[in-house]
Amino acid sequence: MKIGLYNLEPKIYNTAMMQVSKYYKDNGDQVELYNHFSHDSYDKIYAFSLFNFTDKGYCTKDMIKGGTGFNIQSKLPKEIGDSDLDYSIFPECQTSYIWFSRGCIRSCPFCVVREKEGHIHTVKPKNLNPNGKHITVMDNNFFANPDWRSSINQLKEWGQPVDLMGFD
Numbered sequence: 001m002k003i004g005l006y007n008l009e010p011k012i013y014n015t016a017m018m019q020v021s022k023y024y025k026d027n028g029d030q031v032e033l034y035n036h037f038s039h040d041s042y043d044k045i046y047a048f049s050l051f052n053f054t055d056k057g058y059c060t061k062d063m064i065k066g067g068t069g070f071n072i073q074s075k076l077p078k079e080i081g082d083s084d085l086d087y088s089i090f091p092e093c094q095t096s097y098i099w100f101s102r103g104c105i106r107s108c109p110f111c112v113v114r115e116k117e118g119h120i121h122t123v124k125p126k127n128l129n130p131n132g133k134h135i136t137v138m139d140n141n142f143f144a145n146p147d148w149r150s151s152i153n154q155l156k157e158w159g160q161p162v163d164l165m166g167f168d
Contacts, residue, residue: 004042005089006034008049008056013090015097015126015138016067017048018074022086033089056058072116084127096160098100098125101145113140122147125154134161140165142167 001159003024007014021031034045036058048060049069060064068075075081087093103117122145128135135158142148142164 001029002041003031004034004038004045004047006047006059008047008058008059009051011051011155012084013093013095013097014050014067014095015085017046017054018087018089019076019080019083019126021089022062023083025086031089038125039041041106068112072112075132077157080099081109085129087129088111091131093129094131094133095140095163096127096129096137098135099124099138100142100147100151100154101139103164104140106141120144128160129156130164131159134163136163136165138165140166 003020004049005017005021007017018027024031034042034047038062039045045060045063047056047065047070049056049065049067051069054069056065056070065071066076068074072076087095087096100122102123103120104111104113105120107114117140120141122153135155137155139145142151144167145151
């Protein structure tokens, strides 16, 4: 099967897109970044969007559309969501995107995290980028995770520079 991956925000390394790629590659399928000129050559096309303000005008009815930009309730099917990340679709990416927790302790009116992911809960981190030079921890509130100490130990074990995205 030939799978096309369409990132509507191409300046962002979309981790859901990486999981879809990994899942299909692990199942022996051909995966590539979507090319509008080859539309009819794909068996499946996945379109990804994080933001509701992103233009969706080039999406077609036959695309599988997902991400908060399409529907806040959208989630990957479990078998795809359990997949590691395929960093090879973004060869210029030099970071590893890691979550030790999902969800949040807060319900800020401007944020969709609590609605989409629920109350904070620990998750098993995915794989590191084999070409990564540093780790970006994407947790919404790192120190609200009850297991933050073991997360620190894991980061020490990996031994790479770390960028923490969210903490109080």
